[in-house]
Amino acid sequence: xxxxxxxxxxxxxxxxxxxxxxxxxxxxxxxxxxxxxxxxxxxxxxxxxxxxxxxxxxxxxxxxxxxxxxxxxxxxxxxxxxxxxxxxxxxxxxxxxxxxxxxxxxxxxxxxxxxxxxxxxxxxxxxxxxxxxxxxxxxxxxxxxxxxxxxxxxxxxxxxxxxxxxxxxxxxxxxxxxxxxxxxxxxxxxxxxxxxxxxxxxxxxxxxxxxxxxxxxxxxxxxxxxxxxxxxxxxxxxxxxxxxxxxxxxxxxxxxxxxxxxxxxxxxxxxxxxxxxxxxxxxxxxxxxxxxxxxxxxxxxxxxxxxxxxxxxxxxxxxxxxxxxxxxxxxxxxxxxxxxxxxxxxxxxxxxxxxxxxxxxxxxxxxxxxxxxxxxxxxx
Numbered sequence: 001x002x003x004x005x006x007x008x009x010x011x012x013x014x015x016x017x018x019x020x021x022x023x024x025x026x027x028x029x030x031x032x033x034x035x036x037x038x039x040x041x042x043x044x045x046x047x048x049x050x051x052x053x054x055x056x057x058x059x060x061x062x063x064x065x066x067x068x069x070x071x072x073x074x075x076x077x078x079x080x081x082x083x084x085x086x087x088x089x090x091x092x093x094x095x096x097x098x099x100x101x102x103x104x105x106x107x108x109x110x111x112x113x114x115x116x117x118x119x120x121x122x123x124x125x126x127x128x129x130x131x132x133x134x135x136x137x138x139x140x141x142x143x144x145x146x147x148x149x150x151x152x153x154x155x156x157x158x159x160x161x162x163x164x165x166x167x168x169x170x171x172x173x174x175x176x177x178x179x180x181x182x183x184x185x186x187x188x189x190x191x192x193x194x195x196x197x198x199x200x201x202x203x204x205x206x207x208x209x210x211x212x213x214x215x216x217x218x219x220x221x222x223x224x225x226x227x228x229x230x231x232x233x234x235x236x237x238x239x240x241x242x243x244x245x246x247x248x249x250x251x252x253x254x255x256x257x258x259x260x261x262x263x264x265x266x267x268x269x270x271x272x273x274x275x276x277x278x279x280x281x282x283x284x285x286x287x288x289x290x291x292x293x294x295x296x297x298x299x300x301x302x303x304x305x306x307x308x309x310x311x312x313x314x315x316x317x318x319x320x321x322x323x324x325x326x327x328x329x330x331x332x333x334x335x336x337x338x339x340x341x342x343x344x345x346x347x348x349x350x351x352x353x354x355x356x357x358x359x360x361x362x363x364x365x366x367x368x369x370x371x372x373x374x375x376x377x378x379x380x
Contacts, residue, residue: 004316005366008183009359011253019245028241031210035244039193041251045161046168048176048195050202053244054209057157057179057192059237061089064175064194065125067204068151070095074124076153079110080325080346082129086155087326090127098123099327099336102345103137105298106282108353111345112140118341119144125151130159130169132322133185133293134283138164138172145173153177157192160185161258164288170195175205180243185258185291186250188243208234257360261292264362268295271371276378280352294322295358298349303378305354311377317370318357325350 023034035053043051054060070076072094078086080099087097100114108131115126126145128136145152152173156162159169160178170176175198180191196202207214212234272279280298283290299305309319325346327336356370 001313001318003318005318005357005362005370006359007318007320007355007357009361010182010187011250011257011359011361015249016246019249020242023241023245026241030240031238031244032241034241034248035239038244038247038251041248042178042193043195045251045254046171046176046195048168048171049197050195050199050205052194052202052205052209053239053247054192054194054237055239056190057155057177057181058085058089059235060177060179060192060194061085061127061153061155062092063205063208063235063237064153064177065089065093065095065127066208067201068125068153068174070124070151073122075120075122076125076127077110077115077118077123078127078326079129079131080327080343081108081131081323081350082155082326083157083323084326084329086127086129087332095124096122096335097127097326097332099332099340099343099346101341101343102349105280105345105349106284107134107287108132108282108296108349109134109136110141112137112144114341115141116144119148119150123148123150125153126173127153127155128173129155129157130162132283132296133158133162133291135159135162135164135169135288135290137287138169142172157181157184158293159291160293161254161291162289169288171197174198175201180247180250185261185293186247186254188239188246188250191239191243191247204232207232209237210234211236258291260360261358262290264358264360264364264367265292265295267364267367268356268358268371271368272297272374275371275375278378279374282349292358295356296322296353297356297374298352299354300378301352303352305352308377309354311380312373315369315373315377317373320355321353322355323350 156170157179212232
């Protein structure tokens with residue numbers, strides 16, 4: 001469909017094209033020197049000691065769980081209002097995701113109080129998600145983890161460039177995981193990144209990323225190694241040079257694009273307060289600095305969400321839902337019904353949430369058109 005205002009759009013141009021052409025002309029496409037440069041630049045941007053590029057954020061989450069020692073018999077506390085990959089990554093290891101509730105309808109992140117209530121003698125880790133680019137209450141969560149000797153992993157897929165107390169999100173816990181999927185604030189099409197300040201974890205992740213091998217094809221191409229050993233049950237989660245080249249260009253654009261997202265979000269808030277005050281726009285209070293990945297709203301209670309979204313479609317506006325709650329999916333629901341705790345705030349938010357368009361190349365007139373369309377779509 002030819003949307004008047006799509007949900008998301010790319011900021012790609014000649015710089016990305018040239019970066020890809022340079023890789024093709026180099027005749028080295030698999031993970032190598034360009035990826036190394038991308039990792040170094042990303043590490044400098046977020047202030048992490050180690051970063052490792054991988055094929056996607058799901059792979060990053062899986063490797064983070066494995067490197068953290070999560071396995072069969074363990075439990076990992078996660079939010080349910082997230083993309084299913086967050087919980088799936090836990091399941092890949094044989095561990096069990098345990099769903100905690102949200103802080104509030106204004107702050108759609110995992111609740112420290114609910115986390116603490118979910119802890120058992122089987123709990124191994126807490127896996128937080130910085131929903132929409134807004135920070136979880138990391139000081140409180142880190143204190144809970146300290147008291148209970150738990151690992152903290154950060155799903156920062158939405159949060160590239162977000163900060164809390166002067167620290168980038170993804171650098172608070174033991175390992176942070178980022179996404180470069182095509183709708184993210186910076187994109188390589190598919191792709192992800194791991195971040196840690198722990199030398200031992202970094203080496204574990206490096207080995208696991210490429211089949212458990214002690215050297216890479218690039219090392220041998222450079223004459224730095226002639227063979228390799230396999231020291232762990234690793235995976236093929238490598239990224240390629242083309243995507244790393246795209247990532248380096250996109251990273252350079254990120255600060256200005258995130259600032260534009262912040263400005264667009266401010267405009268949305270002003271217009272929606274004026275035109276559709278019955279709509280709730282979460283994250284109104286301040287907690288750190290967001291990268292404003294998506295623009296979630298909560299429709300008034302009792303609103304027919306599909307009818308609203310169809311009305312927005314008539315106006316040429318693409319909307320989405322972030323997310324159907326994971327504990328309601330068939331693969332997780334039965335286990336949650338048997339052993340899970342009630343998630344009233346998650347249920348409420350998930351039933352009312354709609355995501356409006358937000359991307360840095362969006363113009364001010366489009367924001368006003370979307371806000372006017374929200375007003376009209378609620379009335380029709």
